[in-house]
Amino acid sequence: MTYGDNTPLRDTPEQRGQAYVLAVARDRHITARARKIRADVLVKKIPERAWQRLSAGAGAKGHRHYDWALTVIADGRPGHRHHGSGSR
Known part of the structure; x- marks a missing residue:
C-alpha cells in the first residue's frame, strides 16, 4: 500500500x-x-508540456529528480485536490 491510500x-x-x-x-x-x-x-493523458523535472532534495546518491505535473481532481471531500505525479 502506498501512503496516499491511507485515509x-x-x-x-x-x-x-x-x-x-x-x-x-x-x-x-x-x-x-x-x-x-x-x-x-x-x-x-497529461500533455508533455505540463511536466516539469524538479529536485526533491539531495539523497545518498545525489539529487533526487522527479517529473511532476498537476491536474485538478475531485473526490467529494472538502478542499481542493490535485494529482501530482512524480513519475511517468
Whole structure:
C-alpha cells in the first residue's frame, strides 16, 4: 500500500490546512473531469508540456529528480485536490 491510500494519514494535513504530496497505487481510481479513471491512465493523458523535472532534495546518491505535473481532481471531500505525479 502506498501512503496516499491511507485515509487517516491524508486527513491529518487536510485538517490542518497543510499542503502535502502522497503517492497512490497506479490502479487506484480517481475522479477527474466527472469520471473515474485509473491513476496510471490519468498520468498518460497529461500533455508533455505540463511536466516539469524538479529536485526533491539531495539523497545518498545525489539529487533526487522527479517529473511532476498537476491536474485538478475531485473526490467529494472538502478542499481542493490535485494529482501530482512524480513519475511517468
